[in-house]
Amino acid sequence: MLKFTKDHEWLRIEEDIATVGITQYAQEQLGDLVFVELPAPGSGFKQGAAAAVVESVKAASDVYAPISGEITDVNRSIVDDPSLVNSDPMGKGWFFKMKIADPTQIETLIDEAAYWALIS
Amino acid sequence: MPINFPNGILKEHLHTRTAAGLFDVSHMGQFTVRSDSGKNAARALEALAPVDLLGLDEGRQRYALFTNSRGGILDDLMIINRGDHLLLVVNASRRDADEAHLRHAFSNSCAVERLDERALLALQGPLAEAVLTRWCPDAASMRFMEARGLSILGMDCVISRSGYTGEDGFEISLAASGAECLARKLLESPKVAPIGLGARDSLRLEAGLCLYGSDLDANTTPVEARLEWVIPNRRRRGGRREGGFPGADVILRQLAEGSARRRVGLRSKDRTPVRGGCKLYQDEETTTPVGQVTSGGFGPSVNAPVAMGYVVSAESTPGNVLFAEVRGKRVPVAVSDLPFIQPNYKRVEQHRAEK
Numbered sequence: 001m002l003k004f005t006k007d008h009e010w011l012r013i014e015e016d017i018a019t020v021g022i023t024q025y026a027q028e029q030l031g032d033l034v035f036v037e038l039p040a041p042g043s044g045f046k047q048g049a050a051a052a053v054v055e056s057v058k059a060a061s062d063v064y065a066p067i068s069g070e071i072t073d074v075n076r077s078i079v080d081d082p083s084l085v086n087s088d089p090m091g092k093g094w095f096f097k098m099k100i101a102d103p104t105q106i107e108t109l110i111d112e113a114a115y116w117a118l119i120s
Numbered sequence: 121m122p123i124n125f126p127n128g129i130l131k132e133h134l135h136t137r138t139a140a141g142l143f144d145v146s147h148m149g150q151f152t153v154r155s156d157s158g159k160n161a162a163r164a165l166e167a168l169a170p171v172d173l174l175g176l177d178e179g180r181q182r183y184a185l186f187t188n189s190r191g192g193i194l195d196d197l198m199i200i201n202r203g204d205h206l207l208l209v210v211n212a213s214r215r216d217a218d219e220a221h222l223r224h225a226f227s228n229s230c231a232v233e234r235l236d237e238r239a240l241l242a243l244q245g246p247l248a249e250a251v252l253t254r255w256c257p258d259a260a261s262m263r264f265m266e267a268r269g270l271s272i273l274g275m276d277c278v279i280s281r282s283g284y285t286g287e288d289g290f291e292i293s294l295a296a297s298g299a300e301c302l303a304r305k306l307l308e309s310p311k312v313a314p315i316g317l318g319a320r321d322s323l324r325l326e327a328g329l330c331l332y333g334s335d336l337d338a339n340t341t342p343v344e345a346r347l348e349w350v351i352p353n354r355r356r357r358g359g360r361r362e363g364g365f366p367g368a369d370v371i372l373r374q375l376a377e378g379s380a381r382r383r384v385g386l387r388s389k390d391r392t393p394v395r396g397g398c399k400l401y402q403d404e405e406t407t408t409p410v411g412q413v414t415s416g417g418f419g420p421s422v423n424a425p426v427a428m429g430y431v432v433s434a435e436s437t438p439g440n441v442l443f444a445e446v447r448g449k450r451v452p453v454a455v456s457d458l459p460f461i462q463p464n465y466k467r468v469e470q471h472r473a474e475k
Contacts, residue, residue, distance in 0.1 A: 031128050031130070031318075032128050032129065034130075034391075035391050056129070060447075
């Protein structure tokens with residue numbers, strides 16, 4: 001199941017794990033990324049808390065935990081090569097995986113059609 | 121001028137360093153200062169700026185600073201000797217203040233004209249000469265900080281061989297009505313790309329050049345800003361025209377004895393960009409900062425974060441490791457020489473390097 005947030009993040013939900021990244025629109029708005037800071041695996045975040053940081057040549061921006069949960073895995077390859085987020089934001093440019101703490105929070109997310117409506 | 125064009129800041133920056141970038145910097149303020157003789161205009165401006173203008177030959181350009189009575193910098197600017205007048209290019213944000221300052225100081229001695237109908241285009245990069253000479257062959261023989269009145273496409277222009285990128289290049293002052301036509305002609309060349317404010321900032325930062333309002337302000341002196349190279353010996357203590365500019369007591373004392381803080385370059389030890397406003401500390405624990413970052417970001421040509429800021433003078437030695445506080449974390453940064461890149465100016469002679 002693919003979900004989105006109004007903060008321009010996407011989540012791919014498989015059983016109790018959500019893989020999180022930023023959208024094509026977000027990477028276009030940010031411009032060329034030059035730095036990514038990821039959370040420590042094992043750390044826990046509340047929905048809406050800043051979990052990661054991206055920096056473009058322009059500015060720094062937070063990436064929020066779209067739901068509450070514990071970080072189970074992070075994508076080290078985007079730390080070594082932040083341009084992966086620009087070139088493949090919904091594939092190789094994923095940020096982290098979370099163990100979903102509260103499945104009801106999924107209801108607060110929007111689906112792809114609603115996200116498209118938001119950015120168009 | 122937008123932050124960036126569709127190419128994006130990174131590509132625009134690298135294009136300027138490898139080919140040629142076109143900047144519409146018409147927001148900069150342009151003024152002429154005239155007197156009954158060119159020398160009197162130079163003399164009048166020397167009363168506002170700790171530089172040598174009587175020694176500025178016709179057709180030459182010089183970097184200058186307006187100072188206040190406390191030795192602080194009111195603006196940084198470029199001055200061209202055009203023979204019968206001086207042409208000034210000042211920061212957009214300081215245009216009104218500079219105009220008032222000039223008119224107040226020169227109420228009788230000089231005529232000040234604000235050139236709001238003039239545009240300013242900058243063509244910067246190693247291929248700038250090859251591009252411009254197609255439209256203006258005479259530009260090829262110009263050297264760094266030279267300025268001439270030349271015709272391009274039948275339009276009268278004042279062209280200087282200078283810029284704000286650390287690259288060879290030209291700044292072209294012309295009537296605003298002709299600027300679009302010239303910009304379109306220059307952009308016809310595949311060597312030229314339009315460049316926005318984002319890359320303008322990363323280019324000047326790598327070149328170690330200050331941005332007024334960030335790296336320079338009315339509370340910062342030329343010595344603190346490491347710009348003492350603009351002040352010639354003849355205006356220093358014991359010189360033939362010692363002092364005679366606002367804040368001379370403070371500035372001349374600092375030239376002799378040093379200042380409590382100094383502008384330095386800063387290079388991150390890891391990949392974390394350190395931006396303006398970050399506080400600098402001696403170590404990972406202390407709570408009293410020893411300085412502050414004034415400009416910083418990713419340097420595309422350096423391929424690493426670069427920054428500049430002010431630190432207490434005891435901490436200003438290149439190689440000294442400090443810690444910048446970024447999002448609550450202390451990131452190690454090393455004090456570094458400026459500029460971060462090797463400038464590529466078309467020099468007329470070996471110039472004093474910026475130290």
